Amino acid sequence: MLEKLFKLSAHNTNVKTEVVAGFTTFLTMAYILFVNPDILSVTGMDKGSLFTATAVSAAFGCILMGLLANFPVALAPAMGLNAFFAFTVCGSMGYTWQEALGAVFIAGIIFFILSAFKVREWIMHSIPKNLRFGIAAGIGLFLSLIALKNAGIVVDHPATFVTLGDFTEKGPLLAAVGLFLILALEYRKVPGDVLMSVLIVTAISIAITGQEVGSLVSLPPSVAPTFWQMDFSRVMEGAMISVIFAFVFVDLFDTSGTLLAVAQKADLVDEDGKIENVGKAMVADSGASVAGAVLGSSTVTSYVESTSGIAQGGRTGLTAVVVGLLFLLALFFAPVAGLVPSYATAPALLYVAVLMMSELRHVTWDDLTEAAPVFVAALGMPLTFSIADGIGLAFITYAVGKAVTGRFKDVSAAVWLVAFVFALKLAHVF
Helix, strand or coil, rough: HHHHHHHHHHHCCCCCHHHHHHHHHHHHHCCCHHHHHHHHHHHHCCCCHHHHHHHHHHHHHHHHHHHHHCCCCCECCCCHHHHHHHHHHHHCCCCHHHHHHHHHHHHHHHHHHHCCCHHHHHHHCCCHHHHHHHHHHHHHHHHHHHHHHHHCCEECCCCCCEEEEEEECCHHHHHHHHHHHHHHHHHHHCCCCCHHHHHHHHHHHHHHCCCCCCCCCCCCCCCCCCCCCCCCCCCCHHHHHHHHHHHHHHHHHHHHHHHHHHHHCCCCCCCCCCCHHHHHHHEEEEEHHHHHHHHHCCCCCEECCCHHHHHHHCCCEEEEEEEEHHHHHHHHHHHHHHHHHHHHHHHHHHHHHHHHHHHHCCCCCCCHHHHHHHHHHHHHHHHHHHHHHHHHHHHHHHHHHHCCCCCCCCCCHHCCCCCCHHHHHHCCCC
């Protein structure tokens, strides 16, 4: 049955190899089970329900990817977009988490339509690659600011806006320990390094504070507090439209970049550079986002950590299905998530931020019309505390920069459209 479903022989693999690959991928991304509820709970959402929503949406996405696209890519709620959901949409912009879930749901539907009708290819080819690098770096800096804030390493200051926190407190100190643990384990290529860091720092914290620990195994928390709670009453507002656009845009880049990276590592790219079953993979990704919104989670997307499983020989969707089953098994360890403090998850955010910042090495720095928008995107997101605003400012900079230097042909219709819409938003037209 597995041979028929996943064509193992055709991909020069076997069940044992795929299972090992699935375990490896799961260990490298299981930190999301603790990080996602920790981030989203600041909006007032029930943390237990968020744990269940995170695990089930990840499991659904992984299994759908494996069965539909036969692709060795695992999915889970997206880092960066969960922070955008919590701190920008619900925090700075003042929307309720129910309204934010409505935006995630609609963004998932739009992404599904774009994937099904292959419009995404036109969009991807229309967006300059340097802008994509800048957006990825900006999200990384956005995540790093949130991580430093959650750990107490960076605190607010009335004169300078931010300043260094107090390292005599356990939060900043243990967050630093967690980051150094990740660095040491990652250097030695230890599978599950980020997860191990979160659990070790949590254990140290419990030992220091004397926190009481009960049973670590239980039935999964009810998902009822967040299930089907989307609110669509404000989706036509100008600000909310920009939020939906940001969800779609970032997910489009995340998914495309991850699928390309995984496909190349797994030798699933043909001579023309086309990825095997990429259309079905995109549909699976968008379907998982819709399911995530229904359950009560932010956008679900493909994880670049899937390359760890590829390195272990994973080549088919069986790898993704194994990851999905492990997420379902993790449902019974919800009490562990309740013990994890924010400063234990902060190093995981910083680790992801470093990976996203690495995209800057691909930027064409000797062309200012390309480099300036990258700089604006990277700096704009953390300083405005908004992924959407950072994207908008970057597009405006790109379009206007090309125009004033007489290089109109370098600007696609899609870039002009996005720049124009965000310019209207800045002018408070909507």
